[in-house]
Structures are given as structure tokens and as C-alpha cells.
Amino acid sequence: MIKTDVIIIGSGPVGLFAVHQLGIKGLKTEVIDNLDKAGGQCIELYPDKPIYDIPANPECTGKELTNNLLKQITPFQTNFHFNERVDEVTQERDKWIVKTSKRKTFIAPNIMIAGGVGSFEPRKLNLKEAEKFEGKSVFYSVTNKEMFKNKKISIFGGGDSALDWALELSKTSKVTLIHRRNDFRGAPHTLAEIKKLEKQEKISIKTPCQLTAIGGGDNIKSIEIKFEDERSEKIETDIILSFFGLIMKLGPIAEWGLNMDKKTISVTTDNFQTNKPGIFAVGDICTYPGKLKLILSGFHEVALASVECFKRARPNERYRFEFTTSSKTIQNRLGLKKKDD
Amino acid sequence: MPKITFIDSSKNTKTIDVESGLSVMEGAIQNNITGIDADCGGSMACATCHVYVEEKWFDKIPKAEDSEIDMIDMAYEPKKNSRLSCQIIISDDLEGLTVTTPEKQS
Numbered sequence: 504m505i506k507t508d509v510i511i512i513g514s515g516p517v518g519l520f521a522v523h524q525l526g527i528k529g530l531k532t533e534v535i536d537n538l539d540k541a542g543g544q545c546i547e548l549y550p551d552k553p554i555y556d557i558p559a560n561p562e563c564t565g566k567e568l569t570n571n572l573l574k575q576i577t578p579f580q581t582n583f584h585f586n587e588r589v590d591e592v593t594q595e596r597d598k599w600i601v602k603t604s605k606r607k608t609f610i611a612p613n614i615m616i617a618g619g620v621g622s623f624e625p626r627k628l629n630l631k632e633a634e635k636f637e638g639k640s641v642f643y644s645v646t647n648k649e650m651f652k653n654k655k656i657s658i659f660g661g662g663d664s665a666l667d668w669a670l671e672l673s674k675t676s677k678v679t680l681i682h683r684r685n686d687f688r689g690a691p692h693t694l695a696e697i698k699k700l701e702k703q704e705k706i707s708i709k710t711p712c713q714l715t716a717i718g719g720g721d722n723i724k725s726i727e728i729k730f731e732d733e734r735s736e737k738i739e740t741d742i743i744l745s746f747f748g749l750i751m752k753l754g755p756i757a758e759w760g761l762n763m764d765k766k767t768i769s770v771t772t773d774n775f776q777t778n779k780p781g782i783f784a785v786g787d788i789c790t791y792p793g794k795l796k797l798i799l800s801g802f803h804e805v806a807l808a809s810v811e812c813f814k815r816a817r818p819n820e821r822y823r824f825e826f827t828t829s830s831k832t833i834q835n836r837l838g839l840k841k842k843d844d
Numbered sequence: 845m846p847k848i849t850f851i852d853s854s855k856n857t858k859t860i861d862v863e864s865g866l867s868v869m870e871g872a873i874q875n876n877i878t879g880i881d882a883d884c885g886g887s888m889a890c891a892t893c894h895v896y897v898e899e900k901w902f903d904k905i906p907k908a909e910d911s912e913i914d915m916i917d918m919a920y921e922p923k924k925n926s927r928l929s930c931q932i933i934i935s936d937d938l939e940g941l942t943v944t945t946p947e948k949q950s
Contacts, residue, residue, distance in 0.1 A: 626950060
């Protein structure tokens with residue numbers, strides 16, 4: 504069991520800044536996120552799109568913001584637990600126990616939920632029968648390329664992931680690329696490569712069409728697609744790969760006994776605590792009168808929540824409000840050398 | 845204020861007044877229209893405010909930008925008349941606009 508002062512759920516910008524605000528108060532944190540890297544929506548949804556409303560930062564991309572936050576929290580050497588979703592939260596006296604999808608257990612007096620709109624999960628195929636083939640012959644990501652050798656693979660999607668895997672897997676398998684419209688969205692070089700392989704008949708491209716049926720018993724044998732002009736076609740298929748991006752799902756959070764308002768968690772505005780003492784919600788996932796879903800609001804929320812976290816984690820110490828500019832204690836925690844040394 | 849009508853996949857209709865200048869998505873959220881999730885809050889990053897625009901209106905509203913069309917690829921059961929409702933800005937010209945929400949958003 505991992506012991507810490509605050510378990511932070513979500514490593515988006517607000518979760519990352521929580522590490523900072525708690526860190527300068529001398530609190531240890533562990534960060535859990537279902538994605539494979541830090542940044543949350545900033546990295547997953549708009550890494551290259553500009554943001555214009557971060558104070559004192561006239562313009563930065565989602566990626567730049569994330570990288571700067573990561574740099575800002577390096578002194579605190581916090582542990583990140585990626586590709587893990589928090590499944591269970593239980594109480595043990597005045598502490599909280601958190602269990603993840605990878606069976607890791609954490610214990611802390613505080614939990615800070617900075618979960619955005621929930622955890623990111625791949626968007627599944629619309630067709631109901633796809634479900635029973637999932638993990639056997641329907642996949643939403645490629646983790647082991649070896650499984651996709653010498654197969655008949657139908658790839659759905661029109662973005663970078665679909666195009667990149669079509670290129671890669673066409674080296675060892677028969678690939679059909681299927682998309683709902685004629686245009687693909689990808690790097691010009693990749694698009695040119697795909698067109699070249701299509702001419703050499705190494706990749707088959709089907710547009711504009713959508714999946715209408717999957718045939719087979721235990722394994723997929725064929726699929727049926729329907730073109731815009733109502734024409735149908737059967738394609739021999741062993742494996743379906745589908746790349747329709749990620750969606751956000753609130754998931755187990757709804758079952759932790761917290762007061763919810765639609766898909767958000769109700770909190771107080773003096774310390775962003777939920778109805779459960781020691782569980783805080785910050786950033787897009789929390790709600791209160793006047794709430795704005797802005798990154799800067801999340802930064803304010805973690806600053807205030809971290810004070811209450813301190814009081815709960817260090818009940819015998821007095822909280823002292825200090826400025827980073829002048830506090831020797833904070834500067835030590837930030838690993839800075841004292842000027843008069 | 846222009847009136848906007850939402851039809852859900854079971855053909856239930858609800859008409860709301862939306863202030864000009866707001867998006868159809870914002871109008872829907874303020875009026876608790878079920879079937880519009882708008883997870884990303886209007887940053888055109890999630891395709892969960894996806895609607896089908898009635899044919900006669902489809903050509904009247906400004907065309908979708910490339911980035912919106914790319915995002916619609918990710919939507920649940922996109923069709924030719926699919927739009928993201930966060931990108932349709934209400935004006936007096938859109939009085940009576942009717943959109944249908946998909947069976948689900950994700």
C-alpha cells in the first residue's frame with residue numbers, strides 16, 4: 504500500500520498545479536491518470552491549439568502549458584501512475600483508500616479529484632455485434648504488432664492513427680482502409696504514401712462508406728460496408744481496427760457517494776471540499792454557483808483546497824500562509840539555493 | 845429571441861428561446877436539452893454536441909470549417925447533414941431552426 508498526503512486523480516493542468524500548491528506546503532502527492540502521459544485534455548484534445556487566457560502567458564499551446572507545468576513541479580519528485588483508472592474509493596477512519604484498475608492501493612487523508620470530464624476511453628464502434636469480438640478480433644489500439652501479421656485487416660477512421668497503422672500493417676498484412684468520407688486528415692507525407700500503396704494495390708481504400716454488419720462465429724470472417732449511394736460490399740476480414748478518437752467517461756466517480764450535479768461534483772467555495780471530508784474536487788469536474796470551466800479557475804481552486812489538505816494531513820502543525828518570493832521554507836522545498844549563502 | 849427546436853431520436857420535440865449570439869449548444873445546455881453532452885465545453889474537441897440539421901436549414905447556416913468536419917468523423921453515426929451544435933451561432937435569421945439529436949453522443 505502506497506502512503507501519501509494527497510492522492511491526486513487526473514494529471515491535466517489542474518492536477519499538475521495541485522502537485523505544486525501541495526508541494527510548496529510540504530505535502531507529498533501521488534498522481535493517477537488513465538492516459539499514458541500527463542496533460543489531460545490539453546495533450547489529448549488540443550496539444551497544438553493555442554490558449555490565450557493563461558495569466559501572464561499571452562499565448563501557449565496545450566503541449567507547452569503541460570510541459571511548463573511539469574517543469575514547475577520537478578522539485579517535488581511526485582510519482583505518476585499512468586494507464587491506471589481509480590476504480591474504488593473507501594474510507595478507513597479519517598483516511599481514504601484508493602484502488603486502481605491495476606490493483607494498486609493507496610492510502611491518504613486527502614483525495615483531490617482533478618478528473619476533468621472523466622477518464623479518456625476509445626470511442627467504440629456503433630455496431631452492437633462489435634462488442635462480442637472486442638479484444639479478440641475488434642481492437643481500438645495496437646499494443647502488440649505481432650498479432651496483426653499475415654491477416655486480413657479492415658481499418659476504420661480517417662485521421663492520423665488510422666493512416667499510420669494502415670501504412671505500418673500493410674507491410675505484413677492485407678489492409679483495407681475504410682472511411683465515411685473521401686477526405687482523410689493526416690500528414691501530407693503519410694497521405695502520399697497511402698495513395699502510392701493504393702496504386703500498387705497494396706492497400707485497398709473504401710470511401711465514403713460505413714460499417715453495417717459483421718459476420719462470423721467466434722471470430723470475424725467478413726464485414727459488410729455500405730457506400731453513400733446505398734451500394735453494399737462484403738470484405739473478407741480477420742481483424743477490425745477502429746480509430747475514432749477518445750471520449751471522456753465519468754466512470755466509477757459517480758459511485759463514490761459524492762453529491763453530484765449532472766456529471767459534475769458539488770463543492771464548497773472556501774476549500775473545494777465535497778460532501779465527504781478529505782475528498783476535494785477541482786477543475787472542470789467540480790461545480791458551485793458561478794463556476795467557470797477555465798484552467799485559471801482550476802488553479803485558484805487547488806490553491807485553496809491545498810490549505811485544507813494541509814490541515815488534515817498535519818493536524819498537529821499550524822498552517823502558515825507564505826509567499827514563494829520571500830519564504831525560505833518554500834524556496835528550500837523548491838530546491839533553490841539561498842541567496843545569502 | 846429566435847426559437848430553436850430540438851427533436852430527439854424518439855421524435856419528442858422541445859422548442860426553446862435562445863439569445864442571438866449564443867451557440868445552439870449553449871442554448872441546449874442552458875435549457876437542459878437531453879441528447880447534447882458537450883463534454884469539451886465548446887472547444888470543438890469532443891463531438892458530443894453533434895446534431896443533424898434539417899435539410900432546409902443546412903444550406904442556410906454558415907458552412908463547417910475543415911476542423912469541424914474532421915471532428916464530425918469522430919461523432920456517433922455522422923450523416924451528410926451532421927454539424928457540431930457548438931459551431932452554429934444563433935442569429936435572427938435562424939428563427940425556427942430545427943435540429944435532431946442522435947440516439948446517443950458516444
